[in-house]
Amino acid sequence: MPAGPGAIEFQGVGFRYARGDEVLQGLTFRIQPGESVAVVGGTGAGKTTLLSLLPRFYDPSTGQISIHGIDLRNLAKQDLRSRQALVLQETILLSGTVQENIAYGRLGASFxxxxxxxxxxxxxxxxxxxxxxYQTQVGERGVMLSGGQRQRIGIARAFLRDAPILLLDEPTSALDATTERELLDVLGKLMSRPTTLLVTHRLHAAHRADRILVLEKGRLVEEGKGEELLTKKGAYWRLWQATNG
Incomplete structure (x- = not known):
């Protein structure tokens, strides 16, 4: 796969789990190189499932996802994932030092x-x-650190990885309001360089993206900038009203 961010394109993408209902239906959109896009929607809208298709944890049931114009199914998973940085709702730390846990972002990095x-x-x-x-032992699953500290370690990994594609899955949803505000500023800096897909139900976090996609029952029902979507008083406005009163 060529170097650099590259555009991400979904073309008629659908997905269903084995013996389950269709979770995603007919998704078609394009993320430009270097663009940050947030995906929002209610519970069960398919947000995390959509994100999980990009590292090929699953492949689409229908349609195609491409990066640099290459169908992801034609790329080795290891090669694909080496060009992605992933920050989850809860950062997984392993027994070892703080330095070792950050270094998982890019093995061989200097201190x-x-x-x-x-x-x-x-x-x-x-x-x-x-x-x-940096030589402090974090304990099993990082028990010696707070939730906010663990997330900062996860974000440090992503900075170290410096991958052309950044995937963020509810990176602040488990944090208190003060810690979340602090981390949103850090995430804004992290999102400024690669092509970014942010899945979140925190709409003030989504507002920091260049563009917002709104899902309902696995379908793309709206897209645009946050302020533009609020003026339309559609699906995004209803989400905003439900979460912000």
Whole structure:
């Protein structure tokens, strides 16, 4: 696959789980190279399923997804995933040091590169305050760190990876309001470089994207900038009213 961000294109994409109903139906849209796009919708709209198709955790039941004009099914999963950075709702940490856990973003990175990634993720200061700094053991699944600290480690991994495609799945939904506000600023910086797909039910987070896609029952029903969608008083406006009163 060519280097660089590349456009992501969904063409008539549908998906159903084995012996289940169709979760995604006829999705057609294009994400331009370097563009950030948020996907919003109610529970069961298909947001996370859509995102999971890009690393090929699943393949579409119908239609095609392409990057750089290449059908994802023609790309080796390892090659595809090596060009993607993924930040989940809850960052998974392994037993080991803080340095080792950030280094999973790009194996072989120097300590200085790891330190710079931590600084970009606004994790450097809290790491230095730990008993052994970057050599502090995080414990099984990162139990020695708070939820916000674990997310900063996950974001530092993404900065270190510096992949052309960034996938964010509800990266702030498990955090308190103060920590979320702080991390949204960090995520804004992270999203400024690669082609980004952000799945979120936090509409103020979605507003930071260049464009918003609104899903209802697996279908794309609206797309545009946040303020434009609010003036239409359609599906996005209804979501906004439900979450913001």
């Amino acid at each position: 200085r590169e790891i330190e710079i990634a931590a600084q970009e993720a606004q994790a450097h200061e809290f790491i230095l305050a730990l008993p052994n700094g």
